[in-house]
Amino acid sequence: MSTVRTVLGDIxxxxLGVCDAHDHLFLRSPGLPGQELNDASAARAELEAFRAAGGAAVVQWTPYGMGRRAADLPLLSRAAGVHLICATGLHQAAHYVPELLDRLRGGLAGLFVDELTRGIGTSGVRAGLIKVAGGFHALDAHARWTMTAAAEAHRATGAPIAVHLELGTAALDVLDLLCGKLGVPGDRVILGHLNRSPDLVLQREAAASGCWLAFDGPSRAHHATDWRMPEAVRSLCEAGFGDRLLLGGDTVVAGARSVDGGPGMPYLLRRIRPRLVAELGAEQVDRILTANPARAFAVQGR
Structure with missing residues (x-):
């Protein structure tokens, strides 16, 4: 039996409903000084704005050690009336101090399993997915370490693995490792940021593995997002991969929130959805926002 593991329990x-398949309510990183997402009131306002736009669920990809504030998520979920899914996992090494990574040597898979089954710290919140990251056109030793741990945790729990692709690259390297060498089924892998490298041939090749393709982070002027994403999504649908697509907002800094003047979570439904409806039709877009994430983020058989 498959269930989706939210911060309020399995559903x-x-x-799940209309889902922002990749976003952040809380996040901090040494690489983003002074731009932290760390305001619970702003997080609630953003969720309420998303709900008002027709949203019902948000998947927070913030992993271990990056300010997830897991204990705050159940209250926010109840207050805003939005399902929230929380991540375990580990981002690129640049997002952590070396001492923290040293402490995790030898026990990373166990940490992931604990957060998926027992809960995150004393919060009682169980993670519903594992988030890891690749590098720019390659996988370094850190990426291989974290993905190996993620594969082990997946086998123990059935949880899906979501992958940050650096500028949308190294998708096939990730699949060769996770699905080839480590034996993770393709439909348990979610590739993020495909929109940042709009290579239609590569995207179709990745989709053929059975994995999920997440088009996330709209309205970023330095990425090929809004203006080329509809073409990529249409191409994948025409190739028969419309049932493998996900959409997300990926709000990573405070200034990007709608309540702080940015596009934020509502932009996905307020601007991106109508644009894609014009390209694909309402029925296909509804599947991408509802049926697809319901399958992608299901924890299978546990």
Whole structure:
């Protein structure tokens, strides 16, 4: 039996609703000084704005050690009336101090399993996915370490693995490692940021593995997002991969929130959805926002 593991407990996949498949309510990194997402009031306002736009669920990809504030998520979920899914996992090494990574040597898979099954710290919140990251056109030793741990945790829990692709690159390297060498089924892998490298041939090749392709982070002027994403999504649908697509906002700094003057979570439904409806039709876009994430983020058989 498959369930979606939210911060308030497991729900039926069909109850997830319209889903922002990749976003952040809280996040901090040494690489983003002074731009932290760390304001619970702003997070609640952003969720309420997303709900008002027709949203029902948000998947927070913030992993271990990056300010997830897991204990705050159940209250926010209840207050805003939005399902939240929390991540375990580990980002690129640049987002951590070396001492923290040293402490995790030898026990990373166990940490992931604990957060997926027992809960994150004393919060009682169980993670619903594992987030890891690749590098620019390659996988370094850190990426291989974290992905190996993620594959082990997946086998123990059935949780999906979501992958940050640096500028949308190294998708096939990730699949060769996770699905080839490590044996993770393709439909348990979610590739993020495909929109940042709009290579239609590569995207179709990745989709053929059975993995999920997440088009996330709209309205970023230095990425090929809004203006080329519809073409990529249409191409994938025409090739028969419309059932493998996800959409997300990926709000990573405070200034990007809608309540702080940025596009934020509502932009996905306010601007991106109508643009894609014009390209694909309402029925296909509704599947991408509802049926697809319900399957992608299901924890299978646990």
């Amino acid at each position: 039926r996949p069909e109850d």
